Amino acid sequence: MTLLSNWHFMRILRAAVAIWTIFEFTRTGDWMIMAIGSLFALQAIFDVGCCGSSGCATNSKAPKQDFAAQEIEYEEVGVHRH
Numbered sequence: 001m002t003l004l005s006n007w008h009f010m011r012i013l014r015a016a017v018a019i020w021t022i023f024e025f026t027r028t029g030d031w032m033i034m035a036i037g038s039l040f041a042l043q044a045i046f047d048v049g050c051c052g053s054s055g056c057a058t059n060s061k062a063p064k065q066d067f068a069a070q071e072i073e074y075e076e077v078g079v080h081r082h
Contacts, residue, residue, distance in 0.1 A: 006047065015044035 021037030024030070043049060 010049065011044055011047055014040045018044055 018037050018041035021033050021040060025034040025037060
């Protein structure tokens with residue numbers, strides 16, 4: 001089963017925070033804590049973070065730009081004094 005495989009540090013940490021916040025909800029009855037615990041539980045179950053699954057990953061095969069071959073044009077700006 002996919003839910004039981006590929007557990008890494010961040011996924012375990014999210015599950016631990018979810019369990020702790022849901023326990024705190026049962027102790028205090030604060031619904032905001034339950035909402036935060038539910039968010040962390042969903043992130044741990046589906047293995048997604050704030051950016052989604054690998055949403056923050058960058059494209060490692062981006063084309064390299066040759067900055068030396070680009071011609072730069074400069075425009076002279078005059079200072080006007082009164």
